[in-house]
Amino acid sequence: MKKAFELFWSFFKIGAFTLGGGYAMLSMVEKAVVDQKKWIPNDEFWDMIAVVQSLPGVFAVNTALYVGHRVAGVKGAFAAMLGAIVPSITIILLLATVFHEFRDNPVVERVFKGIRPCVVALILAPSLRMIKSAKVTWKTAIIPIATVFLIWWCKISPAYVILTAIAGSIIYALIIRRRETARLRDCETTSGPEVPKSRSPEVPQNKEAKP
Amino acid sequence: MIYLQLLWVFVKIGVLGFGGGYAMLSLIQHEVVDNYGWMTTTEFADMVAISQMTPGPISINLATYVGYTTAGIGGSLLASFALCLPSIIMVYLILRLFMKKKNNAFMTNTLKGLKPAIAGLIFAAGLAMMNMQNFVDFGLGQYNISVIICVLTFVASFFFKANPILLIVISGIIGFFVY
Numbered sequence: 001m002k003k004a005f006e007l008f009w010s011f012f013k014i015g016a017f018t019l020g021g022g023y024a025m026l027s028m029v030e031k032a033v034v035d036q037k038k039w040i041p042n043d044e045f046w047d048m049i050a051v052v053q054s055l056p057g058v059f060a061v062n063t064a065l066y067v068g069h070r071v072a073g074v075k076g077a078f079a080a081m082l083g084a085i086v087p088s089i090t091i092i093l094l095l096a097t098v099f100h101e102f103r104d105n106p107v108v109e110r111v112f113k114g115i116r117p118c119v120v121a122l123i124l125a126p127s128l129r130m131i132k133s134a135k136v137t138w139k140t141a142i143i144p145i146a147t148v149f150l151i152w153w154c155k156i157s158p159a160y161v162i163l164t165a166i167a168g169s170i171i172y173a174l175i176i177r178r179r180e181t182a183r184l185r186d187c188e189t190t191s192g193p194e195v196p197k198s199r200s201p202e203v204p205q206n207k208e209a210k211p
Numbered sequence: 212m213i214y215l216q217l218l219w220v221f222v223k224i225g226v227l228g229f230g231g232g233y234a235m236l237s238l239i240q241h242e243v244v245d246n247y248g249w250m251t252t253t254e255f256a257d258m259v260a261i262s263q264m265t266p267g268p269i270s271i272n273l274a275t276y277v278g279y280t281t282a283g284i285g286g287s288l289l290a291s292f293a294l295c296l297p298s299i300i301m302v303y304l305i306l307r308l309f310m311k312k313k314n315n316a317f318m319t320n321t322l323k324g325l326k327p328a329i330a331g332l333i334f335a336a337g338l339a340m341m342n343m344q345n346f347v348d349f350g351l352g353q354y355n356i357s358v359i360i361c362v363l364t365f366v367a368s369f370f371f372k373a374n375p376i377l378l379i380v381i382s383g384i385i386g387f388f389v390y
Contacts, residue, residue: 015266015267016266016267017266018266018267019263019264019265019266019376050318050319051305051318052302052305053322054318054319054321054322055298055301055302055305056225056226056227056228056229056297056298056301057225057226057228057294057295057297057298057301058225058228058232058235058268058270058271058294058295058298059231059232059268060267060268060271061268061271061294061295061298062298062301062302065298065299065302065303066302066306069302069303069306070306074303077299077302077303081295081299084268085267085268085271085291085295087266087267088265088266088267088268088271088272088275089267089271089275089287089288089291091265091266091267091272092261092262092265092267092271092272092275092276092279092287093275093279093284093287095261095265096275096276096279096280096287099257099261103257107387109390110386110387110389110390111383111384111386111387112253112257112260112383112386113347113357113386113390114356114357114360114382114383114384114385114386114387114389114390115256115257115260115379115382115383115386116253116256116257116260116340116344116345116346116357117345117346117357117358117360117361117364117382118260118360118361118364118378118379118381118382119256119259119260119263119340119345119379120256120337120340120341120345120346120361121337121360121361121362121363121364121365121368122259122263122364122368122375122378122379123233123236123259123333123336123337123340124333124334124337124338124365125364125365125368125369126233126333126368127233127330127331127332127333127334127337128330128334128369129369130326130329130330130333131327131330133326134323134326134327134330136327136330140327141327143327143328143331144327144328144330144331144334145331146331147327147328147330147331147332147334147335148331148334148335148338151237151241151331151332151335151339152335152338152339155245157241158227158237158238158241158332158335159223159227159238159241161328161332162227162229162238162328162332163227165324165325165328165329166229166321166325168324168328169320169321169322169323169324169325169328170321170324172320172321172323172324173317173318173320173321173323173324176320177316177317177320
């Protein structure tokens with residue numbers, strides 16, 4: 001029980017003081033969980049974060065659930081999750097009650113007229129940064145373009161687009177895995193036992209296989 | 212009835228929300244603004260701005276706000292919990308069943324394939340917010356301050372990685388003096 005409370009408190013502090021979303025939070029979690037409390041060894045922590053990152057849902061919540069469960073079981077998972085979300089729920093509830101009265105205030109309205117176009121740019125910028133980091137080529141650019149077209153122009157629910165993209169990505173990952181096992185088998189038959197078992201970086205990228 | 216709708220909408224967002232907070236914006240926007248009309252697009256933009264300036268995950272903030280405005284405090288707690296529910300189940304299953312190293316590479320590759328689509332998803336959310344409600348002075352023969360704010364913010368954020376909170380504050384100050 002003491003551990004569950006400690007988990008709650010650690011994630012409460014992180015939830016209450018990190019601005020800038022899930023990834024900004026990550027270094028704070030590492031500091032608390034790995035460095036200070038020594039609940040989880042460093043390499044295991046980053047291995048798990050890689051898995052947690054690929055799950056859908058709120059990244060902060062997923063991380064809290066994993067750390068909590070790893071440290072103190074189901075009880076710990078719930079304690080850490082509550083710690084992560086209670087600060088933002090409280091803050092938004094307080095703001096929402098006040099904001100309703102403030103919205104019609106002419107000063108607030110003027111300020112928000114300036115903020116709204118800024119927010120649009122703040123959403124567009126990370127999407128383009130993501131395209132850069134995903135190494136989208138002229139050939140694969142069809143994927144983001146089609147996504148935008150379907151959602152924004154055809155008003156198709158993003159849910160269907162995501163499901164289609166997941167199906168395509170799984171096929172893509174399956175093809176990579178099959179190529180890799182085939183390559184390893186080839187190596188074994190030609191050059192004997194001293195073949196590196198780990199993944200090598202020069203795996204051929206199959207661009208046509210993407211959704 | 213409203214509780215059931217909130218539960219269904221936010222569980223769905225929790226299941227399909229790949230790629231973090233911004234990627235979930237498109238899903239939330241589609242359900243909350245287009246499908247159910249729980250929020251206007253200006254309210255949505257305002258909430259995104261407020262979420263940027265307050266701590267905590269953007270999607271939890273939006274769920275809390277939507278739940279509160281549609282069904283009071285109970286609604287806000289329900290919507291936030293519904294958003295977390297799929298995560299609770301999935302993280303539990305992953306820890307129990309699939310914690311093997313060899314699945315790691317497969318999952319990473321799947322996510323890699325998903326990334327370009329997620330980028331498009333985020334871009335669509337931004338485009339859907341480009342309307343006359345959010346760009347109040349857009350048009351020929353006008354000063355188009357809102358377009359200027361948008362372009363400058365984009366340049367500052369994309370090329371110079373400027374702090375988003377600072378950009379929001381500056382834009383708010385400009386808005387106060389111009390409008």
